Amino acid sequence: MLAATVAVLPLLADGPVLRDLADTRGITYGTAVTASKLTGAYGELAGEQFGALTPGNEMKWESVEPTRGSYSWSGADRVVDFAEAHGQKVRGHTLVWHSQLPSWLTGGGFPAAELRTLMTDHIAAEAGRYKGRVDYWDVVNEPLDEDGSLRRSLWYEQLGESYIADAFRAARAADPDAKLYVNDYNTDGLGAKSDGLYALVKRLIAQGVPIDGVGFQAHLIIGQVPATLEANLKRFADLGLDVAVTELDIRMALPVTDAGLAQQKAEFARVTTACLAVARCVGVTVWGFADSDSWIPDTFPGQGAATPYDENYVPKPAYTGIAEALGWTGGGDPPPAGSSCSVTHTVQNEWGSGFTAALTVRNTGTAPLDGWKVTWEYGAGQRVTQAWNATVTQSAARVTAVNAAYNAAVPTGGSVTFGLNGSRSGTNPPPTGLLCTTGS
Structure with missing residues (x-):
């Protein structure tokens, strides 16, 4: 276990604690983190404010199996240890994805049978290592193209759609108690891609595949939050599955303006409210809680400020919007369930x-x-x-x-x-x- 501090940052002394508010509403509010940063103010905020952690990169294939059959667990271990020390859940991200794969895998030219074995062996090793310690796994990440068809990835090209079912079965065998999710982006509202995801999930259910939930990444832009978010979450929940917002950020054009921050506040609140309105929505995870730990500026030049905290870990209006959506009315930390x-x-x-x-x-x-x-x-x-x-x-x-x-x-x-x-x-x-x- 990692040593951990219990100090409360001055900027939090009179503010709401998101994890406490979320607990009172029956959901979990989490964040993606970078393992190497889990010290100082960053670590204090991650442990204080959030009820679940997702390793941003530390559990992806190129990180944990950079060489065939040789594993590197230090980053993933650090996140899981930190979460356990702070009473937090863990969302494992991710077991099978088309991106961030090691070159030995993408360039190996493996025949289909061997590739399938490599996939299931990798899942067995990773999910097995964290058996009983990871609450949710993003088993298959981003399997769809924008039109709702299956992505022409290494996995699909070699193995066909069956790779998805096999991945879920391997994950269930490795950790029978973890909740198993399919996770994708641009599926947040009703549309062609979410329709494709819906059809895929129905096929998996019909095949008896052990799928427990669907993750909606929600990498959004201010002014473009789907009006149909709640309805979309509900239709997947109506299939008997849990749903979760797994990678929420809401970016804006730079430089930041007061109007942009105000709109962002309203839209973080809106996404949070949509989850609360769906009985089987188990929670929301922001994809990095501070702008200094966000992927947006490097990927979308000229855009950024996509998280609830600024680069100096000062809470932005979005943080208050989340708290208010969770029931905070101001005046200090929220009273949990009938206590003070x-x-x-x-x-x-x-x-x-x-x-x-x-x-x-x-x-x-x-x-x-x-x-x-x-x-x-x-x-x-x-x-x-x-x-x-x-x-x-x-x-x-x-x-x-x-x-x-x-x-x-x-x-x-x-x-x-x-x-x-x-x-x-x-x-x-x-x-x-x-x-x-x-x-x-």
């Missing part, structure tokens, strides 16, 4: 048989706290051996922490941190049922 405090659990250090964790209690209400209690369960046999800044007791898996006399009072918008040492005999997964209540 929230809590985060962060593993700061691990060694062979033990670990250190820090828990931060935040006042999310409109009045000072006078006492707080935190409860959770350690599901893998972990035991608390020492604690500070709180009275901590444990009965079987259930742990209860009550404020000390000197930190019972927490001002509106303020926070306190307590810590513990624990023992473990194996893995150290995040706690479940983490809950903060007021009054000691």
